[in-house]
Amino acid sequence: MKLLRMVGTDFGKMLFVLLFFASLPFWINHVGFYQYIGVEILIWCTYAMAFNLALGYTGLPSFGHGAFLGVGAYAMAIYQLNFAGQSLWLGLSFALLFGAMAGGLVALFLSHRRGIYFALMTVAFGQVFWFIAIKWRSLTKGEDGLLNLQRLPAQFGLISFNLDENFSYYFFTLAVFAFTLIMLWILIHSPFGHIIQALKQNEMRTRFIGYDVRVFKWISFTISAGISGLAGGMFALAQQSAFPDVMNLQWSGIIVMMVIIGGGLVSFWGPIVGTIFYFVARDLLGAYTETWMLWFGLTFMLIILFQPEGLVGIWRKVGAGLNRKYFQAASIPSQDVSLPDSSLQQIK
């Protein structure tokens, strides 16, 4: 029982998530998948977690986040190709830095915008970055993309790991993911995290308490963009190329869908659930039908209508039901997860 209760805490969940991912390469081939999907899932999980810092925690509906992923990917690619960069750490730092710089620049225009005007401005900025990526051919090679990147070796002092194999690269992405996950958890549970959640619930009241909400929105958006850039750098290494596709509106929308289907609006873990759901659905449905996006879109519409708390919300409802049924004596006050407006709920 004690162990079971520990699983319920964030520490237990984090341990579970990390153990799950750490064991993944050893059994994924046996359930009909392949190694590379693990790499994809982890990179997109990192990106989704970063995105949810903006959407779920700060309440900033960004529809142009792909731009920052793309900037990170291009930073890594240009560092390798144009500057003959050979250091993995420097490449990833550039990805993070340029993602954060792009995000910081955009957030300067955005931090005093709200609601729909905010959303539209992110669309406009996302499109601007996308167009630059396509049109600045001398630097980005336009739609052909930058090809032939190397997976640089990860050097720790004297020891150096070769990441050419998907198996070893997977564990490197896992390390980056774990690092981001822990950092984000600490950030969200810090005073800063409480302020951004407060301003999500009521921006005006937070301002009246004396916080400069614009600064907090700016910081949150910039951190989110920086981590997205880092994920982009990892993505460029995984694909060994950088393309403008991930920057377009559709891909920026897909990350929104992943996070919301998973339950990013109500849970720290939602983005991870949503990302896994997306990739598993893509491969399972994609094997049967060319148009799996149709079914994914329908699922998304149903989730928005009936279960905006996403898969995590469904899990909680089921869990609460079982609790009532089997642990009546424990007399846990039943968690009512279906509040009328989940966007106003605090993330648990």
Added chain:
Amino acid sequence: MLYLIPHLINGIGLGLLFALIALGFTLIVGVMELINLAHGSLFALGAYFALVVLGVFQPLQEITSPLFSYGVALVLAPLGVAVVGMGLEVGMRRTYGKDPLYGLLFTFGAALVIEEAIRVIWGSVEYSLDVPDLISGSILLGNLIYSKYRIFASFFSIILIVLVWYLIERTKMGAIIKAGAHDSEMVRALGINITRLRLFVFAFGTALAAIAGVIMAPIWGIRPHVGVDAVIPAFLIVVLGGVGSFWGSVMAGLMVGLTAGLTGAYASDWSIVSIYILLIVVITFRRRGLFGKASKLDI
């Protein structure tokens, strides 16, 4: 200055088309405070429905004129799309009264689904819509060549814009619609069925999207992805003009057309990105766009 005139005329023509594309979007945003991201997909659906109608009339060529079948397509396709729109509105009712983000996300999902459905039914190949002889070809004005169809489309846009304006601003129906947007409870207390009113407004907005789709089809071509090319300018124009302002949107459409037309003439690579920069500049200085009013969408 004289060499600018053709570009200005092109820009205004383009602007009228943009205003036409945004018209249904403006109506739904203004009256229902709902961002309909499926606007572009319904726009594309309109073009495909027109294709179907013209296909049906193909064997009847002997007894009907192309102009007649084109006119029929221009009426029937929007009606078909309006039915789809009604289905969408009924499904969406659960999101009313919640954070406007839910309506936006729901229609985003719908946009994806409609686009994929189009791919399933018609495939990804590009179709073209034949235009009757009367409005195809080109015409010589002074020493400049103009496409007849573009002139027709521009005048059609003007007529439709004026009609929608008349309906909203000068009829009893429009007064009820506007009142419903302003205070739905009061309107309901006066005995007006607001649920049906919303259904009608949404259907009308989607029909306008489809009309724009049919009109733009000969210019842009018909492919599943054309919806995205339509919804982004529409979204942009509405925000630029200000949510809830009819003439704001029309003005914004003209501004966007002029900007795209002028940059298209001198730096064609940058013509599309220039309209985003225009938006960013305007929104940076005017937070509700040019003529926007306060609405629950900016809270």
